[in-house]
Amino acid sequence: MYDPKAETMSRAEIADLQLAKLKHIVNYAYENVKMYRDKFDAIGLKPEHIKTLKDIEKIPYTTKDDLRENYPFGLFAVPMKKIIRLHASSGTTGKPIVGGYTRRDLDNWATCIARVLSMAGATDEDIIQVSFGYGLFTGGFGLHYGIEKLGATVVPVSSGNTDRQLMLMKDFGVTALVATPSYAMYLAEKAKQTGIIDDLKLRMTIMGAEASTKEMHDALRNIWGVFPTENYGLTEVGGPGVSGECREKCGMHINEDFFYPEIVNIEQNKVLSEGEYGEMLLTTLDKEGMPILRYRTKDITALDYSPCKCGRTTARMARIIGRTDDMMIIRGVNVFPSQIEGVIMSVPELGNNYEIIVDRVNYMDTIEVRVEVGDGALLTNYANLENLVEKTRAKLKSVVQLDVKVKLVEPFSIKRGEGKVKRVTDKRKIFDIKE
Numbered sequence: 001m002y003d004p005k006a007e008t009m010s011r012a013e014i015a016d017l018q019l020a021k022l023k024h025i026v027n028y029a030y031e032n033v034k035m036y037r038d039k040f041d042a043i044g045l046k047p048e049h050i051k052t053l054k055d056i057e058k059i060p061y062t063t064k065d066d067l068r069e070n071y072p073f074g075l076f077a078v079p080m081k082k083i084i085r086l087h088a089s090s091g092t093t094g095k096p097i098v099g100g101y102t103r104r105d106l107d108n109w110a111t112c113i114a115r116v117l118s119m120a121g122a123t124d125e126d127i128i129q130v131s132f133g134y135g136l137f138t139g140g141f142g143l144h145y146g147i148e149k150l151g152a153t154v155v156p157v158s159s160g161n162t163d164r165q166l167m168l169m170k171d172f173g174v175t176a177l178v179a180t181p182s183y184a185m186y187l188a189e190k191a192k193q194t195g196i197i198d199d200l201k202l203r204m205t206i207m208g209a210e211a212s213t214k215e216m217h218d219a220l221r222n223i224w225g226v227f228p229t230e231n232y233g234l235t236e237v238g239g240p241g242v243s244g245e246c247r248e249k250c251g252m253h254i255n256e257d258f259f260y261p262e263i264v265n266i267e268q269n270k271v272l273s274e275g276e277y278g279e280m281l282l283t284t285l286d287k288e289g290m291p292i293l294r295y296r297t298k299d300i301t302a303l304d305y306s307p308c309k310c311g312r313t314t315a316r317m318a319r320i321i322g323r324t325d326d327m328m329i330i331r332g333v334n335v336f337p338s339q340i341e342g343v344i345m346s347v348p349e350l351g352n353n354y355e356i357i358v359d360r361v362n363y364m365d366t367i368e369v370r371v372e373v374g375d376g377a378l379l380t381n382y383a384n385l386e387n388l389v390e391k392t393r394a395k396l397k398s399v400v401q402l403d404v405k406v407k408l409v410e411p412f413s414i415k416r417g418e419g420k421v422k423r424v425t426d427k428r429k430i431f432d433i434k435e
């Protein structure tokens with residue numbers, strides 16, 4: 001454990017610390033960020049009204065639009081002189097989300113990452129290759145400084161050039177790989193194809209930055225033959241390091257002295273109880289550069305406050321089952337891409353790469369899954385092929401309650417990415433996406 005004192009406090013100690021930090025950060029945001037002052041003043045809320053942790057519910061949510069409207073530096077709570085690093089989300093549309101870090105923020109960030117790495121089983125003996133992009137994306141630099149803080153050896157290879165990645169993994173004796181799950185899978189396929197996999201010293205994959213299912217982790221564990229864990233974070237609250245899985249793999253431990261999580265039902269404007277799934281809100285408890293109160297992450301998860309077998313007492317968040325904005329509504333049925341991935345990964349004859357195409361034909365929603373077969377020879381036998389399509393379709397129907405068209409394609413025929421994968425193409429003109 002990297003930080004036993006912080007990671008094994010009693011729940012009462014955690015609550016006390018969180019309340020003290022919450023009171024401070026609310027006051028700090030009110031005093032130093034105009035947007036928060038305006039939001040509080042509009043409803044007559046004063047920082048001193050926050051007397052208990054539950055009082056956080058009085059504070060209005062912060063949304064992505066708030067961040068966009070204050071682009072680029074409107075939410076910074078310190079003069080620019082004190083900001084020593086900027087990051088930004090890749091953002092597919094419009095302006096990116098910007099984060100500003102003071103020296104203290106960077107140090108806390110590295111601590112959070114060092115903890116996450118240690119949860120995953122890494123030590124100062126490890127040689128860790130970072131295959132996240134280095135740049136405005138928080139993944140590369142975020143993991144980098146955490147690895148250094150842990151005292152492990154960092155290989156800052158960044159993203160891209162898969163052959164070179166594998167060569168370095170072999171030549172440097174890399175023991176841990178940091179990547180998105182989809183890129184870790186691509187690297188594994190290549191390593192297997194070229195036979196290089198047998199010459200590696202890898203002992204774990206540490207993944208994050210995109211959703212993945214238990215089945216995907218099982219497939220990764222199978223192909224690499226090493227232990228996978230995942231970790232979570234987002235640019236808006238600083239990047240990776242919010243939470244990470246330990247070797248028990250029973251949810252991601254939240255760095256609760258830095259982040260206060262809540263799960264809410266947005267439609268009912270209600271904070272949910274332990275174990276209930278809903279959208280996660282995050283409040284940064286210790287950010288100088290850009291404090292964020294009750295940020296709507298859009299990520300859907302649930303919390304578990306019971307102590308973990310690993311000895312940590314920090315709350316665990318369940319694997320993200322989807323985002324409120326990636327939920328597809330197909331003929332009135334709610335479908336998450338993760339449900340489809342779960343089915344695909346559980347059919348042994350299927351490969352690990354797939355895409356989902358949603359369309360509207362004659363006013364009727366259609367959904368097609370294109371998935372690579374594990375072995376190209378399958379495609380030459382019509383009867384086998386039909387059986388496999390049928391089997392997959394039946395499994396999908398039982399999980400998503402919809403007829404899903406299944407198209408099997410050659411291994412390696414679906415484009416692979418080096419960062420975050422985009423699996424869904426929604427061609428419908430009208431988007432019935434829930435806010």
Ligand code: DLL
Nearest residue numbers: 089139208209210211231232233234235239240320
């Ligand atoms: O992806 C930060 C990060 C980098 C996390 C490296 C972990 C490792 P953004 O680019 O702002 O930041 O994207 C944040 O990615 O709201 C989730 O929807 C998704 N995401 C991140 N980690 C996970 C995960 C980084 N472990 C958005 N499981 C978040 C599921 C994840 N989704």
